[in-house]
Amino acid sequence: MKKIQLLVTLALLVLASACTKSEDEHIYTLYSTNYPTDSGRSGIATFDLVTSEQAGVICQEAAVMYAEDFQKRKKINNWDESTKARYWCEKGRFKK
Numbered sequence: 001m002k003k004i005q006l007l008v009t010l011a012l013l014v015l016a017s018a019c020t021k022s023e024d025e026h027i028y029t030l031y032s033t034n035y036p037t038d039s040g041r042s043g044i045a046t047f048d049l050v051t052s053e054q055a056g057v058i059c060q061e062a063a064v065m066y067a068e069d070f071q072k073r074k075k076i077n078n079w080d081e082s083t084k085a086r087y088w089c090e091k092g093r094f095k096k
Contacts, residue, residue, distance in 0.1 A: 026052040028059040029094045030087065032066065038084035043094040052091070059089035 028047045034040035045062065047055040066087040074083060 024093055026050065026055050027093055028052075028055045028089050028091055030059050030062050030066070030089050032088075033084070033086045035070075035085045036079070036083040038086060041096070044087070046094055047089075056089065056091070063087040063089055 026049065030044045030047070032042050032044055034042055044066070045059075047059045047062075049055040049058065064087075067085075070085050070087075073079075
């Protein structure tokens with residue numbers, strides 16, 4: 001009886017794990033380095049749309065817009081060349 005309970009419990013854990021992974025397959029997260037040092041990693045936004053392709057495309061577009069905005073602010077504020085920030089997307093939910 002204990003073997004059956006153990007097997008059922010393990011089967012449920014495996015199923016739960018599989019379901020969680022497939023639910024997150026369409027999610028992308030936008031990250032940036034920590035301004036002004038271009039180091040570290042900070043989450044900016046999570047894109048949770050209907051398909052992975054849509055989320056990935058929109059995340060990449062947002063990364064480009066953030067980078068362009070940073071360059072504009074850098075020029076307007078006369079920040080020196082050592083002031084940097086990077087933006088990128090990764091598949092999945094936010095990870096530290």
